[in-house]
Amino acid sequence: MIRKRLVGSAKPLKQEIHLNIKRGTARGVFSIAYFEDHGHQIAYLPALNLTSYGNNKHEAIQMLDEVVDDYLDGLFSLPEPQVVSELQKLGWKRDPIFNKDFTADAHIDREGILRNFNLPAETEIEQQLMSV
Incomplete structure (x- = not known):
């Protein structure tokens, strides 16, 4: 299971x-964007192109x-070259030494x-870091 905690709002x-593909484990730091859309709080993780929503930020x-979790489970079910390819499509770069x-x-x-979300220009967008 992946554990997450908010680590602040610095960029x-x-x-x-x-990623330890053989063990199926991951840890990292991601930027998350939060905004309201049609009465729901949206959490958007652009680095993995994943979105969720809830009635409030906690639910999102x-x-x-x-x-x-579901995304990483699916990713870890792929052969390693395909895992790397999928991450590269999203803009990730593999460290040449620490693979x-x-x-x-x-x-x-x-x-x-x-x-992309067809939001009004006045929509407030909050950004935070999430540790996985």
Whole structure:
């Protein structure tokens, strides 16, 4: 099971994930965007292109926990070259020396979120780090 905790609202230079594909374990730090849409709180993890929602932020985080677990379970069921390929499609880069480590830019594109989710320009978007 993956454990998550919010680690603050500072913006990291890089998101990081350490995957032990053989054991099916992961740990890392991700930027999460939160916003309201049609009366629901949305949690969006752009680095893995995953989204969840709830009646409040707490519910959205709990649902995101389940979504990330399911995503990683599916990812770990793939052969290692395909795991790497899937992460690369999402913008992750594998460390050439520490091959279990991947990094990705942490920038959250506010305009992209507004456009992709068809949100009004005045929508407030909060960003936090999540440790997995």
